[in-house]
Amino acid sequence: MKYLFNWLVKQKEANNMKQFYQFIVKEFYHIFRDRKTLFILLGMPMVQIIIFGFALTNEVKNARFAIVNQSSDEISTKLIQQIDASRYFELYAETKDPQSIEALFKKGSVKIALVIPPDFETSLANQNKGSLQIIADASDPNVATTLTNYLSVIVQNFREDLYPNQAIPYTIKVDTRMMYNPQLKGAYNFVPGVMAMVLLLVCTMMTALTVVREKELGNMEILLVSPINPIKIILAKAVPYLLLSIINITTILLLSYYVLEVPINGSLILLYAESILFILVSLGLGLLISAATDSQQSAMFISLIVMFLPTVMFSGFIFPIENMPLPLQVVSNIIPAKWFFIIVKSVMIKGGGILLVWKETLVLIIMMTLFFGLAIKKFKIRLA
CATH class of the missing domain: 1.10.357 (Tetracycline Repressor; domain 2)
Structure with a gap:
Protein backbone atom coordinates (compact mmCIF):
# COMPACT_ATOMS: atom_id res chain seq x y z
CA MET A 1 0.00 0.00 0.00
CA LYS A 2 2.87 2.33 0.86
CA TYR A 3 4.54 1.70 -2.52
CA LEU A 4 1.25 2.35 -4.30
CA PHE A 5 0.87 5.65 -2.47
CA ASN A 6 4.42 6.74 -3.37
CA TRP A 7 3.84 5.73 -6.97
CA LEU A 8 0.65 7.82 -7.13
CA VAL A 9 2.47 10.83 -5.65
CA LYS A 10 5.26 10.50 -8.22
CA GLN A 11 2.73 10.20 -11.02
CA LYS A 12 0.97 13.34 -9.82
CA GLU A 13 4.24 15.27 -9.68
CA ALA A 14 5.15 14.04 -13.17
CA ASN A 15 1.75 15.14 -14.50
CA ASN A 16 2.18 18.56 -12.87
CA MET A 17 5.61 19.01 -14.46
CA LYS A 18 4.23 17.88 -17.81
CA GLN A 19 1.40 20.42 -17.54
CA PHE A 20 3.89 23.11 -16.47
CA TYR A 21 6.01 22.33 -19.53
CA GLN A 22 2.94 22.45 -21.78
CA PHE A 23 2.04 25.90 -20.45
CA ILE A 24 5.56 27.11 -21.27
CA VAL A 25 5.31 25.70 -24.80
CA LYS A 26 1.89 27.34 -25.19
CA GLU A 27 3.35 30.72 -24.23
CA THR A 57 27.39 59.61 -27.35
CA ASN A 58 29.10 62.33 -25.34
CA GLU A 59 32.12 62.21 -27.61
CA VAL A 60 32.78 64.86 -30.27
CA LYS A 61 34.36 63.49 -33.43
CA ASN A 62 35.33 64.94 -36.80
CA ALA A 63 34.65 68.50 -35.67
CA ARG A 64 35.53 70.95 -38.44
CA PHE A 65 38.16 73.47 -37.40
CA ALA A 66 39.88 76.45 -39.00
CA ILE A 67 43.50 77.55 -38.80
CA VAL A 68 44.69 81.14 -38.89
CA ASN A 69 48.32 80.42 -39.77
CA GLN A 70 50.27 83.69 -39.70
CA SER A 71 53.55 81.88 -39.26
CA SER A 72 53.60 79.38 -42.16
CA ASP A 73 56.79 77.78 -40.88
CA GLU A 74 57.78 74.13 -40.55
CA ILE A 75 56.69 73.78 -36.93
CA SER A 76 53.23 75.27 -37.49
CA THR A 77 52.75 73.00 -40.50
CA LYS A 78 53.57 69.93 -38.38
CA LEU A 79 51.18 71.11 -35.68
CA ILE A 80 48.33 71.51 -38.19
CA GLN A 81 49.02 68.04 -39.59
CA GLN A 82 48.95 66.50 -36.12
CA ILE A 83 45.62 68.15 -35.29
CA ASP A 84 44.11 67.11 -38.61
CA ALA A 85 45.32 63.53 -38.10
CA SER A 86 43.31 63.27 -34.89
CA ARG A 87 39.92 61.58 -35.12
CA TYR A 88 38.40 64.49 -33.23
CA PHE A 89 39.13 67.19 -35.82
CA GLU A 90 38.78 67.74 -39.55
CA LEU A 91 40.50 70.71 -41.19
CA TYR A 92 37.93 72.88 -42.93
CA ALA A 93 39.80 76.10 -43.74
CA GLU A 94 43.28 77.60 -43.43
CA THR A 95 43.83 81.31 -43.76
CA LYS A 96 46.12 84.15 -42.69
CA ASP A 97 43.33 86.66 -42.12
CA PRO A 98 41.87 86.57 -38.58
CA GLN A 99 38.84 88.56 -39.69
CA SER A 100 37.60 85.71 -41.92
CA ILE A 101 37.11 83.41 -38.90
CA GLU A 102 34.00 85.22 -37.66
CA ALA A 103 32.17 84.54 -40.92
CA LEU A 104 32.94 80.81 -40.62
CA PHE A 105 31.56 80.73 -37.08
CA LYS A 106 28.40 82.60 -38.07
CA LYS A 107 27.68 80.15 -40.89
CA GLY A 108 28.29 77.24 -38.55
CA SER A 109 31.03 75.96 -40.85
CA VAL A 110 33.49 75.39 -37.99
CA LYS A 111 33.23 74.70 -34.27
CA ILE A 112 36.72 75.81 -33.25
CA ALA A 113 39.69 77.74 -34.63
CA LEU A 114 43.38 77.92 -33.77
CA VAL A 115 45.33 81.14 -34.30
CA ILE A 116 49.10 80.76 -34.82
CA PRO A 117 50.98 84.11 -34.47
CA PRO A 118 53.72 85.21 -36.90
CA ASP A 119 56.59 84.66 -34.45
CA PHE A 120 55.52 81.21 -33.26
CA GLU A 121 58.63 79.26 -34.34
CA THR A 122 61.00 82.08 -33.36
CA SER A 123 59.54 82.31 -29.86
CA LEU A 124 59.87 78.58 -29.35
CA ALA A 125 63.49 78.54 -30.50
CA ASN A 126 64.70 81.65 -28.65
CA GLN A 127 62.45 82.01 -25.59
CA ASN A 128 61.39 78.41 -24.99
CA LYS A 129 57.76 79.45 -25.14
CA GLY A 130 55.12 80.16 -27.71
CA SER A 131 51.57 81.50 -27.62
CA LEU A 132 48.53 80.17 -29.41
CA GLN A 133 44.92 81.30 -29.35
CA ILE A 134 41.95 78.92 -29.37
CA ILE A 135 38.58 80.31 -30.45
CA ALA A 136 35.52 78.10 -29.94
CA ASP A 137 31.84 78.42 -30.78
CA ALA A 138 30.29 78.51 -27.29
CA SER A 139 26.67 78.46 -28.46
CA ASP A 140 26.90 74.85 -27.34
CA PRO A 141 29.04 75.18 -24.19
CA ASN A 142 29.50 71.44 -23.67
CA VAL A 143 30.83 70.89 -27.19
CA ALA A 144 33.02 74.00 -26.95
CA THR A 145 34.53 72.85 -23.66
CA THR A 146 35.15 69.35 -24.98
CA LEU A 147 36.81 70.53 -28.19
CA THR A 148 38.93 73.05 -26.32
CA ASN A 149 40.18 70.31 -24.03
CA TYR A 150 40.91 68.02 -26.98
CA LEU A 151 42.84 70.70 -28.82
CA SER A 152 44.79 71.75 -25.71
CA VAL A 153 45.93 68.17 -25.14
CA ILE A 154 47.05 67.79 -28.76
CA VAL A 155 49.06 71.03 -28.57
CA GLN A 156 50.62 69.96 -25.27
CA ASN A 157 51.61 66.57 -26.70
CA PHE A 158 53.04 68.27 -29.78
CA ARG A 159 55.24 70.54 -27.65
CA GLU A 160 56.56 67.58 -25.67
CA ASP A 161 57.34 65.62 -28.84
CA LEU A 162 59.02 68.65 -30.38
CA TYR A 163 61.51 69.20 -27.53
CA PRO A 164 61.49 65.95 -25.54
CA ASN A 165 64.79 66.52 -23.70
CA GLN A 166 64.65 70.24 -23.18
CA ALA A 167 63.70 71.61 -19.76
CA ILE A 168 61.40 74.60 -20.13
CA PRO A 169 61.33 76.96 -17.09
CA TYR A 170 58.03 77.57 -15.31
CA THR A 171 56.34 74.74 -17.20
CA ILE A 172 54.12 72.29 -15.30
CA LYS A 173 53.77 68.93 -16.93
CA VAL A 174 50.50 67.15 -16.19
CA ASP A 175 50.44 63.40 -16.73
CA THR A 176 46.84 62.38 -17.38
CA ARG A 177 45.72 58.78 -17.35
CA MET A 178 42.23 57.65 -18.24
CA MET A 179 41.60 54.34 -16.49
CA TYR A 180 39.36 51.65 -18.07
CA ASN A 181 38.53 53.88 -21.05
CA PRO A 182 41.69 55.57 -22.42
CA GLN A 183 39.97 56.76 -25.60
CA LEU A 184 36.99 58.21 -23.69
Whole structure:
Protein backbone atom coordinates (compact mmCIF):
# COMPACT_ATOMS: atom_id res chain seq x y z
CA MET A 1 0.00 0.00 0.00
CA LYS A 2 2.87 2.33 0.86
CA TYR A 3 4.54 1.70 -2.52
CA LEU A 4 1.25 2.35 -4.30
CA PHE A 5 0.87 5.65 -2.47
CA ASN A 6 4.42 6.74 -3.37
CA TRP A 7 3.84 5.73 -6.97
CA LEU A 8 0.65 7.82 -7.13
CA VAL A 9 2.47 10.83 -5.65
CA LYS A 10 5.26 10.50 -8.22
CA GLN A 11 2.73 10.20 -11.02
CA LYS A 12 0.97 13.34 -9.82
CA GLU A 13 4.24 15.27 -9.68
CA ALA A 14 5.15 14.04 -13.17
CA ASN A 15 1.75 15.14 -14.50
CA ASN A 16 2.18 18.56 -12.87
CA MET A 17 5.61 19.01 -14.46
CA LYS A 18 4.23 17.88 -17.81
CA GLN A 19 1.40 20.42 -17.54
CA PHE A 20 3.89 23.11 -16.47
CA TYR A 21 6.01 22.33 -19.53
CA GLN A 22 2.94 22.45 -21.78
CA PHE A 23 2.04 25.90 -20.45
CA ILE A 24 5.56 27.11 -21.27
CA VAL A 25 5.31 25.70 -24.80
CA LYS A 26 1.89 27.34 -25.19
CA GLU A 27 3.35 30.72 -24.23
CA PHE A 28 6.15 30.30 -26.77
CA TYR A 29 3.52 29.65 -29.45
CA HIS A 30 1.78 32.90 -28.48
CA ILE A 31 5.04 34.83 -28.78
CA PHE A 32 6.11 33.37 -32.13
CA ARG A 33 2.66 33.89 -33.66
CA ASP A 34 2.73 37.58 -32.81
CA ARG A 35 5.50 39.04 -34.99
CA LYS A 36 5.19 42.48 -33.41
CA THR A 37 5.86 41.03 -29.99
CA LEU A 38 8.77 39.03 -31.36
CA PHE A 39 10.26 42.18 -32.88
CA ILE A 40 9.95 44.03 -29.58
CA LEU A 41 11.64 41.18 -27.75
CA LEU A 42 14.51 40.50 -30.13
CA GLY A 43 14.70 43.46 -32.51
CA MET A 44 14.43 46.39 -30.14
CA PRO A 45 17.55 45.53 -28.09
CA MET A 46 19.69 45.40 -31.25
CA VAL A 47 18.29 48.70 -32.51
CA GLN A 48 18.81 50.43 -29.18
CA ILE A 49 22.37 49.21 -28.68
CA ILE A 50 23.31 50.49 -32.15
CA ILE A 51 21.58 53.86 -31.62
CA PHE A 52 23.01 54.43 -28.16
CA GLY A 53 26.43 53.17 -29.15
CA PHE A 54 26.87 55.33 -32.24
CA ALA A 55 24.37 58.19 -32.12
CA LEU A 56 23.84 59.04 -28.46
CA THR A 57 27.39 59.61 -27.35
CA ASN A 58 29.10 62.33 -25.34
CA GLU A 59 32.12 62.21 -27.61
CA VAL A 60 32.78 64.86 -30.27
CA LYS A 61 34.36 63.49 -33.43
CA ASN A 62 35.33 64.94 -36.80
CA ALA A 63 34.65 68.50 -35.67
CA ARG A 64 35.53 70.95 -38.44
CA PHE A 65 38.16 73.47 -37.40
CA ALA A 66 39.88 76.45 -39.00
CA ILE A 67 43.50 77.55 -38.80
CA VAL A 68 44.69 81.14 -38.89
CA ASN A 69 48.32 80.42 -39.77
CA GLN A 70 50.27 83.69 -39.70
CA SER A 71 53.55 81.88 -39.26
CA SER A 72 53.60 79.38 -42.16
CA ASP A 73 56.79 77.78 -40.88
CA GLU A 74 57.78 74.13 -40.55
CA ILE A 75 56.69 73.78 -36.93
CA SER A 76 53.23 75.27 -37.49
CA THR A 77 52.75 73.00 -40.50
CA LYS A 78 53.57 69.93 -38.38
CA LEU A 79 51.18 71.11 -35.68
CA ILE A 80 48.33 71.51 -38.19
CA GLN A 81 49.02 68.04 -39.59
CA GLN A 82 48.95 66.50 -36.12
CA ILE A 83 45.62 68.15 -35.29
CA ASP A 84 44.11 67.11 -38.61
CA ALA A 85 45.32 63.53 -38.10
CA SER A 86 43.31 63.27 -34.89
CA ARG A 87 39.92 61.58 -35.12
CA TYR A 88 38.40 64.49 -33.23
CA PHE A 89 39.13 67.19 -35.82
CA GLU A 90 38.78 67.74 -39.55
CA LEU A 91 40.50 70.71 -41.19
CA TYR A 92 37.93 72.88 -42.93
CA ALA A 93 39.80 76.10 -43.74
CA GLU A 94 43.28 77.60 -43.43
CA THR A 95 43.83 81.31 -43.76
CA LYS A 96 46.12 84.15 -42.69
CA ASP A 97 43.33 86.66 -42.12
CA PRO A 98 41.87 86.57 -38.58
CA GLN A 99 38.84 88.56 -39.69
CA SER A 100 37.60 85.71 -41.92
CA ILE A 101 37.11 83.41 -38.90
CA GLU A 102 34.00 85.22 -37.66
CA ALA A 103 32.17 84.54 -40.92
CA LEU A 104 32.94 80.81 -40.62
CA PHE A 105 31.56 80.73 -37.08
CA LYS A 106 28.40 82.60 -38.07
CA LYS A 107 27.68 80.15 -40.89
CA GLY A 108 28.29 77.24 -38.55
CA SER A 109 31.03 75.96 -40.85
CA VAL A 110 33.49 75.39 -37.99
CA LYS A 111 33.23 74.70 -34.27
CA ILE A 112 36.72 75.81 -33.25
CA ALA A 113 39.69 77.74 -34.63
CA LEU A 114 43.38 77.92 -33.77
CA VAL A 115 45.33 81.14 -34.30
CA ILE A 116 49.10 80.76 -34.82
CA PRO A 117 50.98 84.11 -34.47
CA PRO A 118 53.72 85.21 -36.90
CA ASP A 119 56.59 84.66 -34.45
CA PHE A 120 55.52 81.21 -33.26
CA GLU A 121 58.63 79.26 -34.34
CA THR A 122 61.00 82.08 -33.36
CA SER A 123 59.54 82.31 -29.86
CA LEU A 124 59.87 78.58 -29.35
CA ALA A 125 63.49 78.54 -30.50
CA ASN A 126 64.70 81.65 -28.65
CA GLN A 127 62.45 82.01 -25.59
CA ASN A 128 61.39 78.41 -24.99
CA LYS A 129 57.76 79.45 -25.14
CA GLY A 130 55.12 80.16 -27.71
CA SER A 131 51.57 81.50 -27.62
CA LEU A 132 48.53 80.17 -29.41
CA GLN A 133 44.92 81.30 -29.35
CA ILE A 134 41.95 78.92 -29.37
CA ILE A 135 38.58 80.31 -30.45
CA ALA A 136 35.52 78.10 -29.94
CA ASP A 137 31.84 78.42 -30.78
CA ALA A 138 30.29 78.51 -27.29
CA SER A 139 26.67 78.46 -28.46
CA ASP A 140 26.90 74.85 -27.34
CA PRO A 141 29.04 75.18 -24.19
CA ASN A 142 29.50 71.44 -23.67
CA VAL A 143 30.83 70.89 -27.19
CA ALA A 144 33.02 74.00 -26.95
CA THR A 145 34.53 72.85 -23.66
CA THR A 146 35.15 69.35 -24.98
CA LEU A 147 36.81 70.53 -28.19
CA THR A 148 38.93 73.05 -26.32
CA ASN A 149 40.18 70.31 -24.03
CA TYR A 150 40.91 68.02 -26.98
CA LEU A 151 42.84 70.70 -28.82
CA SER A 152 44.79 71.75 -25.71
CA VAL A 153 45.93 68.17 -25.14
CA ILE A 154 47.05 67.79 -28.76
CA VAL A 155 49.06 71.03 -28.57
CA GLN A 156 50.62 69.96 -25.27
CA ASN A 157 51.61 66.57 -26.70
CA PHE A 158 53.04 68.27 -29.78
CA ARG A 159 55.24 70.54 -27.65
CA GLU A 160 56.56 67.58 -25.67
CA ASP A 161 57.34 65.62 -28.84
CA LEU A 162 59.02 68.65 -30.38
CA TYR A 163 61.51 69.20 -27.53
CA PRO A 164 61.49 65.95 -25.54
CA ASN A 165 64.79 66.52 -23.70
CA GLN A 166 64.65 70.24 -23.18
CA ALA A 167 63.70 71.61 -19.76
CA ILE A 168 61.40 74.60 -20.13
CA PRO A 169 61.33 76.96 -17.09
CA TYR A 170 58.03 77.57 -15.31
CA THR A 171 56.34 74.74 -17.20
CA ILE A 172 54.12 72.29 -15.30
CA LYS A 173 53.77 68.93 -16.93
CA VAL A 174 50.50 67.15 -16.19
CA ASP A 175 50.44 63.40 -16.73
CA THR A 176 46.84 62.38 -17.38
CA ARG A 177 45.72 58.78 -17.35
CA MET A 178 42.23 57.65 -18.24
CA MET A 179 41.60 54.34 -16.49
CA TYR A 180 39.36 51.65 -18.07
CA ASN A 181 38.53 53.88 -21.05
CA PRO A 182 41.69 55.57 -22.42
CA GLN A 183 39.97 56.76 -25.60
CA LEU A 184 36.99 58.21 -23.69
CA LYS A 185 34.49 56.24 -25.79
CA GLY A 186 30.88 56.94 -24.90
CA ALA A 187 29.90 53.33 -25.64
CA TYR A 188 31.69 52.21 -22.47
CA ASN A 189 29.01 54.02 -20.48
CA PHE A 190 26.01 53.51 -22.73
CA VAL A 191 26.28 49.73 -23.19
CA PRO A 192 25.72 48.91 -19.49
CA GLY A 193 22.90 51.46 -19.38
CA VAL A 194 21.21 50.04 -22.47
CA MET A 195 21.46 46.53 -21.05
CA ALA A 196 19.70 47.67 -17.87
CA MET A 197 17.04 49.65 -19.73
CA VAL A 198 16.26 47.02 -22.37
CA LEU A 199 16.06 44.09 -19.97
CA LEU A 200 13.93 46.00 -17.46
CA LEU A 201 11.47 47.37 -20.00
CA VAL A 202 11.16 44.26 -22.17
CA CYS A 203 10.84 41.80 -19.29
CA THR A 204 8.55 43.99 -17.21
CA MET A 205 6.30 45.18 -20.03
CA MET A 206 5.94 41.88 -21.87
CA THR A 207 5.33 39.85 -18.71
CA ALA A 208 2.72 42.31 -17.50
CA LEU A 209 0.97 42.39 -20.87
CA THR A 210 0.84 38.63 -21.38
CA VAL A 211 -0.86 38.02 -18.03
CA VAL A 212 -3.27 40.95 -18.38
CA ARG A 213 -4.14 39.79 -21.91
CA GLU A 214 -5.34 36.50 -20.46
CA LYS A 215 -7.54 38.44 -18.04
CA GLU A 216 -9.08 40.55 -20.80
CA LEU A 217 -9.80 37.51 -22.96
CA GLY A 218 -11.34 35.66 -20.01
CA ASN A 219 -8.78 32.89 -20.16
CA MET A 220 -7.26 33.53 -16.74
CA GLU A 221 -10.28 32.11 -14.88
CA ILE A 222 -10.08 28.96 -17.01
CA LEU A 223 -6.37 28.60 -16.31
CA LEU A 224 -6.77 29.16 -12.59
CA VAL A 225 -9.35 26.37 -12.22
CA SER A 226 -7.11 23.89 -14.05
CA PRO A 227 -5.48 21.07 -12.02
CA ILE A 228 -2.06 22.75 -12.05
CA ASN A 229 -1.06 25.10 -9.25
CA PRO A 230 -1.99 28.72 -10.18
CA ILE A 231 1.47 29.93 -9.15
CA LYS A 232 3.03 27.55 -11.68
CA ILE A 233 0.75 28.98 -14.36
CA ILE A 234 2.07 32.46 -13.68
CA LEU A 235 5.67 31.26 -13.54
CA ALA A 236 5.18 29.35 -16.81
CA LYS A 237 4.31 32.64 -18.48
CA ALA A 238 7.56 34.19 -17.21
CA VAL A 239 9.89 31.37 -18.31
CA PRO A 240 9.77 32.14 -22.10
CA TYR A 241 10.70 35.78 -21.47
CA LEU A 242 13.56 34.66 -19.25
CA LEU A 243 14.96 32.53 -22.08
CA LEU A 244 14.41 35.23 -24.72
CA SER A 245 16.06 37.81 -22.47
CA ILE A 246 19.14 35.60 -22.20
CA ILE A 247 19.25 35.68 -26.01
CA ASN A 248 19.03 39.48 -25.82
CA ILE A 249 21.97 39.56 -23.41
CA THR A 250 24.02 37.50 -25.84
CA THR A 251 23.05 39.77 -28.75
CA ILE A 252 23.93 42.94 -26.84
CA LEU A 253 27.28 41.57 -25.70
CA LEU A 254 28.19 40.42 -29.22
CA LEU A 255 27.28 43.79 -30.73
CA SER A 256 29.11 45.62 -27.96
CA TYR A 257 32.28 43.58 -28.39
CA TYR A 258 32.49 43.26 -32.17
CA VAL A 259 30.72 46.42 -33.38
CA LEU A 260 31.22 49.00 -30.63
CA GLU A 261 34.59 47.56 -29.51
CA VAL A 262 33.64 47.55 -25.85
CA PRO A 263 35.77 44.94 -24.02
CA ILE A 264 34.52 42.36 -21.55
CA ASN A 265 37.26 42.56 -18.94
CA GLY A 266 35.56 40.56 -16.19
CA SER A 267 34.10 37.09 -15.88
CA LEU A 268 31.56 36.31 -18.59
CA ILE A 269 29.89 33.73 -16.34
CA LEU A 270 29.47 36.30 -13.56
CA LEU A 271 28.11 38.82 -16.06
CA TYR A 272 25.50 36.32 -17.27
CA ALA A 273 24.60 35.33 -13.70
CA GLU A 274 24.06 38.95 -12.68
CA SER A 275 22.05 39.59 -15.86
CA ILE A 276 19.79 36.61 -15.15
CA LEU A 277 19.29 37.91 -11.60
CA PHE A 278 18.25 41.29 -13.00
CA ILE A 279 15.93 39.57 -15.49
CA LEU A 280 14.23 37.77 -12.59
CA VAL A 281 13.83 41.12 -10.80
CA SER A 282 12.20 42.57 -13.93
CA LEU A 283 9.95 39.54 -14.38
CA GLY A 284 8.84 39.77 -10.76
CA LEU A 285 8.05 43.43 -11.26
CA GLY A 286 6.08 42.61 -14.41
CA LEU A 287 4.04 39.97 -12.56
CA LEU A 288 3.36 42.49 -9.80
CA ILE A 289 2.13 45.05 -12.33
CA SER A 290 -0.09 42.44 -13.98
CA ALA A 291 -1.60 41.57 -10.62
CA ALA A 292 -2.43 45.21 -9.96
CA THR A 293 -3.97 46.01 -13.35
CA ASP A 294 -6.90 44.68 -15.38
CA SER A 295 -6.21 46.13 -18.84
CA GLN A 296 -3.32 46.06 -21.27
CA GLN A 297 -3.46 49.84 -21.57
CA SER A 298 -2.90 50.26 -17.84
CA ALA A 299 -0.10 47.70 -17.84
CA MET A 300 1.54 49.40 -20.83
CA PHE A 301 1.25 52.82 -19.20
CA ILE A 302 2.82 51.67 -15.94
CA SER A 303 5.56 49.71 -17.69
CA LEU A 304 6.56 52.44 -20.13
CA ILE A 305 5.85 55.69 -18.31
CA VAL A 306 6.30 54.79 -14.68
CA MET A 307 9.33 52.53 -15.32
CA PHE A 308 10.96 54.13 -18.38
CA LEU A 309 11.41 57.65 -16.99
CA PRO A 310 12.84 56.58 -13.61
CA THR A 311 15.15 54.12 -15.37
CA VAL A 312 16.53 56.79 -17.69
CA MET A 313 16.76 59.50 -15.04
CA PHE A 314 17.83 57.59 -11.93
CA SER A 315 19.93 54.69 -13.20
CA GLY A 316 23.01 56.89 -13.57
CA PHE A 317 23.94 56.09 -17.16
CA ILE A 318 22.77 59.43 -18.60
CA PHE A 319 22.51 61.77 -15.61
CA PRO A 320 25.08 61.42 -12.79
CA ILE A 321 23.29 60.57 -9.55
CA GLU A 322 25.96 62.38 -7.54
CA ASN A 323 24.86 65.69 -9.08
CA MET A 324 21.25 65.25 -7.94
CA PRO A 325 19.74 66.66 -4.74
CA LEU A 326 19.85 64.32 -1.75
CA PRO A 327 16.11 63.42 -1.88
CA LEU A 328 16.47 62.29 -5.51
CA GLN A 329 19.59 60.30 -4.66
CA VAL A 330 17.53 58.46 -2.05
CA VAL A 331 14.78 57.81 -4.61
CA SER A 332 17.32 56.33 -7.03
CA ASN A 333 18.00 53.51 -4.58
CA ILE A 334 14.62 51.91 -5.32
CA ILE A 335 15.34 51.76 -9.07
CA PRO A 336 16.59 48.25 -9.95
CA ALA A 337 18.41 49.49 -13.06
CA LYS A 338 20.74 51.62 -10.93
CA TRP A 339 22.19 48.58 -9.17
CA PHE A 340 22.46 46.51 -12.34
CA PHE A 341 24.18 49.43 -14.12
CA ILE A 342 26.80 49.54 -11.37
CA ILE A 343 27.28 45.76 -11.57
CA VAL A 344 27.75 45.69 -15.36
CA LYS A 345 30.25 48.56 -15.29
CA SER A 346 32.19 46.94 -12.46
CA VAL A 347 32.32 43.49 -14.08
CA MET A 348 32.35 44.25 -17.80
CA ILE A 349 34.42 47.45 -17.92
CA LYS A 350 36.52 47.36 -14.75
CA GLY A 351 37.03 43.60 -14.67
CA GLY A 352 35.84 43.23 -11.08
CA GLY A 353 34.63 40.06 -9.40
CA ILE A 354 31.80 39.16 -7.05
CA LEU A 355 33.62 40.76 -4.11
CA LEU A 356 33.31 44.11 -5.85
CA VAL A 357 29.55 43.85 -6.51
CA TRP A 358 28.22 41.72 -3.67
CA LYS A 359 26.29 44.63 -2.11
CA GLU A 360 24.53 45.47 -5.37
CA THR A 361 23.84 41.77 -5.93
CA LEU A 362 22.29 41.50 -2.48
CA VAL A 363 20.03 44.48 -3.21
CA LEU A 364 18.78 42.83 -6.42
CA ILE A 365 18.15 39.54 -4.59
CA ILE A 366 16.06 41.39 -2.01
CA MET A 367 14.12 43.18 -4.77
CA MET A 368 13.52 39.91 -6.63
CA THR A 369 12.21 38.23 -3.47
CA LEU A 370 10.01 41.22 -2.66
CA PHE A 371 8.50 41.52 -6.15
CA PHE A 372 7.79 37.81 -6.55
CA GLY A 373 6.41 37.60 -3.00
CA LEU A 374 4.02 40.51 -3.54
CA ALA A 375 3.00 39.21 -6.98
CA ILE A 376 2.21 35.73 -5.65
CA LYS A 377 0.31 37.20 -2.72
CA LYS A 378 -1.74 39.34 -5.09
CA PHE A 379 -2.61 36.36 -7.24
CA LYS A 380 -3.55 34.32 -4.18
CA ILE A 381 -5.91 37.12 -3.13
CA ARG A 382 -7.51 37.06 -6.58
CA LEU A 383 -8.12 33.34 -6.23
CA ALA A 384 -10.10 33.80 -3.02
